[in-house]
Amino acid sequence: MTPQLTPQGIILTVLLFFVLVTIHEWGHFYFAKRAGILVREFAIGFGPKVLSFLRGETKYTLRMLPLGGYVRMAGEDPETVQVQPGQTIAVDVRGNKVKTLYLDRLDERIDAVRGEVKSIDLERRLTVTLDVDGSDETYRIDPQANIVARNREMQIAPWDRQFGSKTVGQRAMAIFAGPLMNIALALGLFIGFAFMSGIPVNIAVNQVFKDQPAEEAGLQAGDVILSINGQTIGADSSKITELVSRSAGKPMEWIVGRDGEQVRIEITPKETVDNEGNQVIRVGVGMMPLTRSATLQEGVTNGLNTMWAATVTIFQGFQKLILGQFTLDDLGGPLRIAEVTMQLANAGILYYIWWAAMLSLYLAIFNLLPIPALDGSRLIFLGLEAVRGRPIDPNRESLVHFIGFAMLMLLMVAVTYNDILRLFRG
Structure with missing residues (x-):
């Protein structure tokens, strides 16, 4: 049955997706910043860009569809802009330090020093040596210097600001914090539901x-x-x-x-x-x-009990998936979730709060599964690094995550296609 489209239902459905994704990504963001990792971008949603602005070191981006998001940390992926010996660049030197490195449109950089790169280290020594009119000049680079190329500006990431430079515990916390925030939100909502619904x-x-x-x-x-x-x-x-x-x-x-x-x-x-x-x-x-009305102890206890029962139900669902005890109609993608969310949003605030708690808990548990490309898989690799005393080959880990991501996308396409067919069938 297709849900009734009401302004309230549409707003509450979009709001729920936005809150669940934002609090998940904020967990990654907050603990990455606490560890001293440079966070390049905090993004919510997919599709066309609605809003984007730079605040401090981080670019904040909002896109049309709030169905996901990401926190891009320095060092997780190869840097998109690199400077090589033999390359001609211009540098803006202020206070005996390079504040900006220009890689193109050099003729327009009137007040900058121009020269051929003899050597450069943007991660550890933070120095650059240029051949300036036949003379080698060495400059110190500011840890927060920017690189400008193709009309885009990007802050450099010294080694101590990169994801890989942090301890296993710090990196694990930055990864685990996303699901942890969803668990905290779910618990708060379940407790709120207990107080609002009362004690039978x-x-x-x-x-x-x-x-x-x-x-x-x-x-x-x-x-x-x-x-x-x-x-x-x-x-x-x-x-x-x-x-x-x-x-x-x-x-x-x-x-x-x-x-x-x-x-x-x-x-x-x-x-x-x-x-x-x-x-x-x-x-x-x-x-x-x-x-x-529930007492404080009853509200907290009932919220915890409800959350435990919901956790058991979610794992029972995963067990059926593993054992193959399901059909494609038993699975649902974003369309099915949006449909149910709209139905419960129209039904009343109590149903909406309960469903929001369930979705937040499900998002946390699903992300902690040891499936490549999910947070759980990344934690497995960090655990192996802690046991081995050295990290897994980054190329192999990236390949595993890529394969997992591709499989998840195929599953998402399948369930979304099935959701569309089901909507047309009524």
């Missing part, structure tokens, strides 16, 4: 279906179910379902609260067929929990 204390009847055993027995909407066959119900709706499922054709004694009094009602469940053709045993009622 009883189960009440909110609907009695026509021509069903409950209506025939005299059960009414608003009745509070106190006990069934002598068993106290409390807030456990699953106990009602269990007792009814074992009582097809057998009279059951229901004690309900109505207008401050206890009323005894005898109901005989009957077997019927649901919309999917399955045999089910029903009495024909809809139920809802009656709640009270």
